Amino acid sequence: MAVTGISQGMSGVIEMLYISQELILQIKSKAERAYPNECCGFIFGSLKNSGKYAEYIAASTNSSAADEQYHRFIITPDAMMNAERFARSNGWDIVGFYHSHPDCPAVPSEFDTANALPVYSYIIVSAVKGKAEALLSWELDRETDYTQFQSETIILTKENYK
Numbered sequence: 001m002a003v004t005g006i007s008q009g010m011s012g013v014i015e016m017l018y019i020s021q022e023l024i025l026q027i028k029s030k031a032e033r034a035y036p037n038e039c040c041g042f043i044f045g046s047l048k049n050s051g052k053y054a055e056y057i058a059a060s061t062n063s064s065a066a067d068e069q070y071h072r073f074i075i076t077p078d079a080m081m082n083a084e085r086f087a088r089s090n091g092w093d094i095v096g097f098y099h100s101h102p103d104c105p106a107v108p109s110e111f112d113t114a115n116a117l118p119v120y121s122y123i124i125v126s127a128v129k130g131k132a133e134a135l136l137s138w139e140l141d142r143e144t145d146y147t148q149f150q151s152e153t154i155i156l157t158k159e160n161y162k
């Protein structure tokens, strides 16, 4: 079976992220407000065999140095722990992270790749001159021992997954 334009992991499972148009618009709006810096935040939802189902997003502080925020984001372990607690209290998991690339394509930087964790979805939105444009999702590739990103298919849903 030919699958074109879709990356497949070693298991043959196609990576999928189910997310509503509303959440996509929220992420784009945060990218535009943070411009010319990078915005960043969490994607909460459920992790299932068939893919990840986004339910909710929440912003995080970009903890990289002020003069580095135009091209990188850092989420501290404390912020991560608080987000984990928030997820648990709502019956969710953290399924991924979003961030913006001011005036750069929506593809992971070397810094992103070096700091990424397996399984999570990484949504990147390109903000060109302050306007959110391309938005793509990425996941570390098992086949490369999680050293490279592969693109992840985004399935737009009308409503959040219940």
Ligand SMILES: [Zn+2]
Pocket: 071, 072, 073, 099, 100, 101, 107, 108, 109, 112, 124
């Ligand atoms: Zn990045």
